[in-house]
Amino acid sequence: MSPAGxxxxxxxxxxxxREVMPRVRSDLEALVRIPSCAFHGFPREPVRQAADETARILESVGLSASMLDVTxxxxxxxGRGPRExxxxxxxxAHYDVQxxxxxxxxxTPPFEPTEREGRLYGRGAADDKSGIVMHAGAIAAVRAAFGEVPVDITVLIEGEEECSGPLADFVLVHPEVVQADAVVIGDVGNRALGEPTLVTALRGLVxxxxxxxxxxxxxxxGMYGGPAPDALLALIRILDSLRDESGDTVIIPGFEWTGAPVDEKEYREEIGLRPDQPLFGTGSLADRLITRPSASVIGIDAPRVEGAINAVIPHARAKVSLxxxxxxxxxxxxxxxxxxxxxxxxxxxxxxxxxxxxGRGALxxxxxxxxxxxxxxxxxxFGKPVGEAGEGGSIPLVASVMQAAPQAEVLLxxxxxxxxxxxxxxxxxxxxELETMVFAEALFLARMGGALA
Ligand SMILES: [Zn+2]
Structure with missing residues (x-):
C-alpha cells in the first residue's frame, strides 16, 4: 500500500x-434522441437503432461489440474486453425506454435532449441510458488513466427491460452469459443527489x-334487493381483508430493515402527500417500504357512478397486487x-x-x-459514507443473475x-451526479483489478 501514490x-x-465527460454526454444525447420504446405496438426501427448506437459506444471505448439473440x-x-x-x-444496463x-x-420534447439547471432532460436520460454511458465512461477513463482495463469486462445492455422482456429467463437457460465475479446493475440511483447508495434489497411482486x-x-x-347477492359488495368485503385495522398487510410475514432509514418528509414530498394526510401501517417507514408485504387494489371493474341505476350488481372484479x-x-x-x-x-x-x-425480489x-x-x-x-437502500421496483434480472451465477456479487x-x-x-x-457515478465506477474497476490498492 502506498497511500501517496x-x-x-x-x-x-x-x-x-473529467476528460471523458464531454463524450459521455454526447453519447447520452445521441441515445436519448432515439425513441427506443420496445413496448408492443411501437415501431421496431428505433429499438434496433438504439442497439446499433449502443454497440458503437461500446466499441468506441475499446470493447468488441456483438448482438446477443435473446430468444x-x-x-x-x-461488449467484451477479455483479460485472462x-x-x-x-x-x-438497458437501452429501451418507457x-x-x-x-x-x-x-421540452422527450426525445430532444435539453439541459436545464445542470440536468439533462429526455425520455431515458436516466432510465437507463445513463447506465450505458456510465459503464462506457468508466471504462474509457480507466483506460486513459492506467493505459488498460485491469479486469475482464463484459457489458450487457438489454433491449426490453421496461416491458419485462425475455432476458431474465434467458440467463437461467444460458447462465454462461452472466458468469462473473461481480455484476454491476446500473439501473438504480442514489437515495438523494450526492448521497452514495448501494441498493441491497429489492421487493418482489405477485x-x-x-x-x-x-x-x-x-x-x-327495490323489487329484489336485500337477499339478492350483490357481487360488488362481496368483492369489497374480500378486498377489505388485504389490510388490517392499522393498515398493515398481514398476508405473509416481513422482517426488519437494517439499512438506511427512510425520511418521512422526503418520502411525502416524492409522492406529493400533504403533511396532514395519513400513512398506512405501523413500524418504521423503511420496513413498510422494503421488508414487509404491501397489498394494493390496482384496478376494479364495476358500474360507473355516472348513470348508475338502482340495481343489485351481478358481476365485479378487481386486480390485486402484492x-x-x-x-x-x-x-x-x-x-x-x-x-x-x-x-x-x-x-x-x-x-x-x-x-x-x-417477480422475485432480492436480498x-x-x-x-x-x-x-x-x-x-x-x-x-462522493467523499461520504455509503448508505444501503431498498428499492420498491423489481428488477427481475437481479434474481435471475443470483440464481444463474451464485458466486457473483451483485452491486446495484x-x-x-x-x-x-x-x-x-x-x-x-x-x-x-452522472460524472461522480462514472468516477465511482472507474474507481471500482481499477480497485477490483488491483490498479488501486
Ligand atoms: Zn430501468
Whole structure:
C-alpha cells in the first residue's frame, strides 16, 4: 500500500473522468434522441437503432461489440474486453425506454435532449441510458488513466427491460452469459443527489384477479334487493381483508430493515402527500417500504357512478397486487395471497381467483470483496459514507443473475436519483451526479483489478 501514490492515481483517474465527460454526454444525447420504446405496438426501427448506437459506444471505448439473440426478444448488446486471469466484471444496463406518455406534460420534447439547471432532460436520460454511458465512461477513463482495463469486462445492455422482456429467463437457460465475479446493475440511483447508495434489497411482486359473479344480470334493488347477492359488495368485503385495522398487510410475514432509514418528509414530498394526510401501517417507514408485504387494489371493474341505476350488481372484479419482501419465494407468496382472499369470501358467493404475474425480489449479500471495493469507490468518489437502500421496483434480472451465477456479487448503483422522475414526464439525469457515478465506477474497476490498492 502506498497511500501517496494511490492518492496521485485517484486524482489522475478523477482527471481522466473529467476528460471523458464531454463524450459521455454526447453519447447520452445521441441515445436519448432515439425513441427506443420496445413496448408492443411501437415501431421496431428505433429499438434496433438504439442497439446499433449502443454497440458503437461500446466499441468506441475499446470493447468488441456483438448482438446477443435473446430468444423471442430484441437483441441485447454485449461488449467484451477479455483479460485472462483477471477478476470478471459484468456491467448491466438497458437501452429501451418507457413510452413518453402525455407530450403536453413535457416542458421540452422527450426525445430532444435539453439541459436545464445542470440536468439533462429526455425520455431515458436516466432510465437507463445513463447506465450505458456510465459503464462506457468508466471504462474509457480507466483506460486513459492506467493505459488498460485491469479486469475482464463484459457489458450487457438489454433491449426490453421496461416491458419485462425475455432476458431474465434467458440467463437461467444460458447462465454462461452472466458468469462473473461481480455484476454491476446500473439501473438504480442514489437515495438523494450526492448521497452514495448501494441498493441491497429489492421487493418482489405477485398479482391476481378476483372475480365475483352472483346473478345472470342486474336485479332491481327495490323489487329484489336485500337477499339478492350483490357481487360488488362481496368483492369489497374480500378486498377489505388485504389490510388490517392499522393498515398493515398481514398476508405473509416481513422482517426488519437494517439499512438506511427512510425520511418521512422526503418520502411525502416524492409522492406529493400533504403533511396532514395519513400513512398506512405501523413500524418504521423503511420496513413498510422494503421488508414487509404491501397489498394494493390496482384496478376494479364495476358500474360507473355516472348513470348508475338502482340495481343489485351481478358481476365485479378487481386486480390485486402484492409487493413481497426481498427473499420471499413468489410462488409461496401467490399461494398465500390466493388462500387469504379465498378465506375472506363472504356469504358463500362464487369467486374466481386467477393468479397473474410474479417477480422475485432480492436480498443482496454485502460481505464480499467486490462489495467492499464498491463501497470504497463510492465513498472515495462522493467523499461520504455509503448508505444501503431498498428499492420498491423489481428488477427481475437481479434474481435471475443470483440464481444463474451464485458466486457473483451483485452491486446495484447508478445515476437515477429520485429527482430523475423515471417513467414520468420530464425525466432527467443530473450531469454532476452522472460524472461522480462514472468516477465511482472507474474507481471500482481499477480497485477490483488491483490498479488501486
Ligand atoms: Zn430501468
Amino acid at each position: 494511490d492518492d496521485a492515481s485517484i486524482e489522475g483517474l478523477r482527471a481522466a473522468v 423471442g426478444g430484441e437483441p441485447a448488446v454485449v 486471469g483477471a477478476p470478471r466484471v459484468l456491467l448491466y 413510452p413518453a406518455g402525455d407530450l403536453d406534460e413535457w416542458h 398479482d391476481c384477479t378476483v372475480e365475483v359473479r352472483t346473478l345472470p344480470g342486474p336485479a332491481h334493488s 409487493r413481497i419482501p426481498p427473499g420471499v419465494e413468489p410462488a409461496a407468496a401467490m399461494d398465500a395471497l390466493v388462500a387469504h382472499l379465498r378465506a375472506a369470501v363472504p356469504w358463500g358467493v362464487d369467486v374466481t381467483i386467477t393468479p397473474g404475474d410474479s 443482496i449479500a454485502t460481505g464480499g470483496p467486490a462489495y467492499a471495493d464498491a463501497r470504497w469507490a463510492l465513498e472515495t468518489a 448503483m447508478g445515476a437515477e436519483d429520485p429527482g430523475a422522475l423515471i417513467h414520468a414526464p420530464n425525466e432527467s439525469v443530473d450531469l454532476a
